[in-house]
Amino acid sequence: MQRAETPPATILTSFFAICQSDPFARTLLYSEMPRYYTWNASSKNLQRRKQGDAVPGYPDVRSTDALGRMSTVHPKNDECFYLRLLLVNVRGPTSFERRTVNGVIFPKYRAACEELNLLENDTHWDTTIPEAIISASPSQIRTLLAVIISTCFPLNPCNLSHKYKDNMSEDILHQIRVSSRNHDIEMNEEIHNRALLLIEDICYLMCGSLLIRLGMPAPNREMNDAFNRELEREREYDHQELDLVVQTNVPLLNSQQKEVYDTLMKAIDDENGGLYFLDAPGGTGKTFLMSVVLATVRARSNTAVAVASSGIAAHC
Template structure:
């Protein structure tokens, strides 16, 4: 229909002052000749199909079709004041159809006064995922120093070198890497946003699967001390459960075990002991529960809906939203125990 509209605009000079949505009011489409012709009688109202903001350039094209008049090509739609802009979004911004994201930039700047860099990065991810930002790359360029505020300090502590300094490019890359990590934990990626920069490939390759690294970010020696403390107070019945499950993990024989007991009988104690045992070996244990409150009882606990991608409304045809070769799938394959 776009091409037919463009052709009609070329043939009829009076169409130069007509917007796309208003075109059916003065022209009618002839299905035999496949052309628009001047309307001689009757009346019609045009309508442009709704497009969500998350569709990117399609959304910005729809905005322009409601503003630009007499266009005969897609270049004409992107032309403002005789300047042809590379994208529909840029043309929308010049025409003032989009916000400049100033309120979000101000919010990040204000939050940086009292919050640390990790919090600011999570805030930025929330804005990205919710499609609140019109130009996310502009917000990034305006706020990258706030988003990377704590990174230099963390590297100084990690390398035990208070004089360690990082270049601006390194700070940006480490901040983007942490943002990508948070995005992946929400089943998203910076790759979903064409305008956003990505961490350099070398850092990405070094990081591997961030979900897996998250589950390995613990002190093995501290876990061994914690395990020793738990085993020193374990009862005979609890030790039998512990040995049975750990034997299956060690021998990789697999199995499913149901732990039942009344409140106060030590179920959470056994779960914590098993978790400490797996972590003390440098392996992965995934702790999940059916509710947020229950998941707080376990180290690194998550709700089952969050970790396994379970739908909120479950029916006979329901499936998990974890795709093959995804970070979530790799995490599940590397896990030695799921509680």
């Protein structure tokens, strides 16, 4: 804890310190500092070189041909990457809090870089995506956006996603209209969310990052996607067709099947719930009976999800 509160000096923090008191140091970029200063490892501070060429206007400063080397930082390590970008462009920084541009203190290094115009804008992406929309499918547009935000690091990926969200979701809307047999369904937030889920899956395959790490809002990914897909399917049944199935098949139940059917439907109608175990030899019509029960529940616009557990067929 003490080391965290008072960390040891490094070359970078010493450069910050010397920029606070040395007018010449405030004219330098961090990468230029080794030409004029040396690092004293024992005292952990920077000292002016005593040998080398004189620097015009600074009689006490000597210059050499020493080169400063800075470690590379991957853009995925975002704040470190933008801190490094500031260090190679801003002269005379005095602390890690050097995020002030034109008198405005920015909360993050990236914002300071944007204000200093050190980052490209998204104009070229605003040209690329509309060109793709002319001939590409929604799936291809989603893949293109995933490639852009995963590998090209646009300035504002949220704006790109929001601007073209309808174009990236048209196939999803079409699938829902066909499966539900309802062509009046319009584009909505749930459809946009599905598109974001697909984009996030592509990004994760390409770079191992979720959208929230790439400057995008996280899609609403439920804990159990498979169960949610089943629930969604429950809303897409044709109730008139199910009514016909019930009217046709209920009279075909034998006496024992009808007893089970009536018992289950009464439990549902009375909202009593319960756990029922149906035991009968193979080929006696258990599956047929349960298909009629499921059809009856679904025809009433209720939810009936058929699942399997531990190798034993189950219906709930």
